[in-house]
Amino acid sequence: MNAEIPGGAAGAGSGTGAPRGRPRSVEADRAILTATLELLAERGLDATSIEEVAARAGVGKTTIYRRWTSKGLLALDAFVISFREEQPLPDTGTLRGDLLSALHAWVRAVTQTAMGPMLTGLIAEAQHDPELRGAWRDRVLEPLRTQHRVMLDRAIARGEIPASVDRDVVLDLFFGAAEHRLLLGHLPMTGEFIARVVDVILAGITRTQT
């Protein structure tokens, strides 16, 4: 979540156990995130206004602004909830198997669910909202990269690829190619595309690397 620190008292830091006045409505949180998710799926981030979210959630605008400072951060919260669980860490025993499985899962998520438009909408919004850009890195990109680094490290431990591999570059190639096609839509993300991306990268790093 992205809850603001309330006015005077707050959360865990203070010695006093409970904050002072009326607590935030948990149900409002839920209603807002549900409405956001619905509207994002229906019309996309750009075409969704805070006013609409408030109306559909049955809450006042104030209640939203009290919790989130921007539309993008609200959408990010709604997105992360759905996205996290769709990107498991594969463990097939070979790097090729892991990479294929991971890329398949990503492509499936962005092409067969509402995740695709949500993802592109958030990346677009992040281009003119530095705070969202940072939050995207912290809450989506880095967790995913960390997960995939594990796959590479296991491959190094198995001796499949040399330890000298620049894992960051590999991750950029891996996600970059797919994201590129998603954002610009010049070519479809077929199974063949997935296989060839993995093939080229694998062939590129299983040889001796500087």
Add this chain to the structure above:
Amino acid sequence: MNAEIPGGAAGAGSGTGAPRGRPRSVEADRAILTATLELLAERGLDATSIEEVAARAGVGKTTIYRRWTSKGLLALDAFVISFREEQPLPDTGTLRGDLLSALHAWVRAVTQTAMGPMLTGLIAEAQHDPELRGAWRDRVLEPLRTQHRVMLDRAIARGEIPASVDRDVVLDLFFGAAEHRLLLGHLPMTGEFIARVVDVILAGITRTQT
């Protein structure tokens, strides 16, 4: 340009030589594009309004709307003029040299000039403007890809890489990795990054490919 077809008569198709009424002011075109370029460099696409462009160019809003249907298409015209000439087709004699040179030119353009924010702003805008998305593909992406395909074809002709290489996938890896870092800013685009991207891709396709 993106000029609309005027009301009744028009351009080259008609047998009649000249269109009927007062011709479009060439100076207005120039002033609008110059003002757009300035504002894009100063504040970015998102923070620039058509009204501002009109004010700075010293023309009426009508005059802009008569020529361009959206802010994005106007910005694209301004962008393309500057971008095209910064991306020459290298010919160093080796694929490695060509790829390094091309990626260096791209990175230089987006990190050392106003092209970077313009590019990210346009890609962002294209996420919720299908017409701009198509125009971006036609006027920026495909010309660049075509240019780079030449480099790959020359390498095939020289026998550096097999003819079976999936050139589209190579291009997606090549641009995707760089665009990924540009859009999310998680890591800098150093010379080392450039070199390693080219190394991995080259090593990945100089081997025998399916």
Add this chain to the structure above:
DNA sequence: CAAATACGTTACGGATCGTTTCGGATTTCT
């Protein structure tokens, strides 16, 4: 009960959108 905080409603001023209307300028066609 008092203090503090959250709630939903309503209203506000401001920005920008894309369109329309206006009087005037410029060009071609008859």
Add this chain to the structure above:
DNA sequence: AGAAATCCGAAACGATCCGTAACGTATTTG
């Protein structure tokens, strides 16, 4: 010369959404 077509800049329009503020009410702690 005059009519018709098109463009020009200026101004105004209704609409949407922004983010904030006021209000009276609800809920919780002390």
